[in-house]
Amino acid sequence: MKILIIEDETNLRDTITQSLEKEKYIVETAHDYISGMDKIGGYDYDCILVDIMLPNGSGLSLVKELKDMKRRDAVIIISAKDAVDDKVKGLDLGADDYLAKPFHLAELHARIKSAVRRKSHNGNNAIEWSNIKILPEQREVFINENSITLNRKEYDVLYYFMINPNRLINKTALAESVWGDYTDQADNLDFVYSQIKNLRKKLKDNGADADIQSVYGIGYKMT
């Protein structure tokens, strides 16, 4: 999969690149509006990450340009401006998602995968790992082709792990992604633990081969 990052902040660009390359993505970068335009004009990408505030122009114009070209690249806006109107404007212009800085890399991976999957529509949009299968559109979970019932939050947690398998997920990242604004207090990290405990039990009881394991008490990893 080919991904283009248009971001003027060198350090952030490098970090994202490093993280994505580890996932075996082919990553290209652009540091401003003009070089971004060049890259877009030259190649097709599976996903384009674009910052709004760029030297020589706005990332929103790039998004508009892509829409005018009727391109099928998935577009995710990454911005330091967590302003509602920017978000609405970006999504109206044809962006697939909007991620406010700072974000967790795991969250970025999840968003990229979701955006690409939604964009592809190739019929087979199931996410599979080991003997677990998720149909995101229907929010259904199968283990060995047997449907299992999870509550809403359990499903969200499992989805997050399925989209980030074998990756260390920080507790805070997971809490923010699944429970959003509703958790940001100290004891919530134990709260995440108790939620995961329930999910693990359900997976185990239904004969899943994969397991969610705690890593040094800092996060979890599904293996």
Place this chain on the structure above:
Amino acid sequence: MKLRTYTLRYLIVALLAVIALWASLFYMVILDEVYDNIDDGLKNSKILITREAYANESILETREFGINQFKVEPLPKGPLYDFSDKFMSGFEYMEYDDDNEPFRYLETVFNDAHGNPYKLTIRASIVEEDELLEDLMTALIALYFMLVISIALLNHIILRKVWKSFYILLYRLKNFKLGSGVKFKAPDSPVTEFKNLGKELEQVLQRNETVFTSQKQFIENASHELQTPLAISLNKLELILENNNLNEEQATEISKISDTLNRLVRLNKSLLMLSRIENKQFEEEEDINYNTLVSEITEEFKDFADYKEVNLTTINAAQLHFTMNKGLATTLLNNLLKNAITHTKAGGSVEIIIDKNRLTFLNNGDTPLDKDRIFDRFFRSTLNEQSTGLGLAIVQSIASVYNLTAEYEFNQKHIFRIIFP
């Protein structure tokens, strides 16, 4: 005291003094003039009488004041008499008035045609001083009241006209709110002083507005600028953690740094939220049904409440509707509910009561909190490291944007109340 009453009070006292002084002077001058006039008349009579005495000696026999207003008394010949005119005042009984009336007398000595000396006394009735004084007094009191009434009336009309622009200025100043985005405009005034006052006020407020705006802008910009370096630091730490070559101790330490940075992110986001609310950046408004919204949000918090063993109940006593920004309404409820659940011990309960124009959050607690400071920024009742200390400040800030009242009370339970207008 109103300006009108204030000036009038001084004018009334001052007028009284002026009129009294003026009245006494006027009285003396008039009296002097009256005597002068009468004395002139008496002198003229004297000339006429002495001349007549030469022609008609019979009038020398007038011994008493009768119909004539004079009397003549012969004097023994011999001694040297004073021929000058002497004036004096006295009283005499008057039949008409049945009272003693004041008279003016001229006393003099003259020689008849034969050289015999006679004493001549001429009298003239004069006005009664006390009557004059009385009349004068009545006239003056009438004048005084007329003056006071007309001055009060003029005062009223003129002051209202003159101070009109001042009162408009005052009214506009009262309704002026710093940071509301509405510029202060002083009214036009024909009075230079008021025009200057208006202009100065406009300038002062403009300067204040600029400072206020730039300060708010500064917080917002600073928070924005912090986002990128925070993002880089957090993501780099995340990358390090993902490289599986760390031992447990190193990983835990890095995770701790990451948590601390996350706290900074939350703090930053809350500050940004506060300044956005104050900068009125949440413009879109819609009709919010609080009953629906509360049930949505309690649903979101269910896991958390269950985990904390806190019993969460909602009482829909009435339908509560209010037009505001949906995001802010959600934040308002989130922060209040999160606050309530977090500070309730296991086994306790959180109750939400929705009335027609009131939203009440009740939760168990032992000790009352500082009522005056609970909504202040960075005020923490407990030593909770993870708390930003801004949650309730955001509640307060949202409330004040929409003219809602946020209040706290302790009555066996902690009671947080939002009152809608």
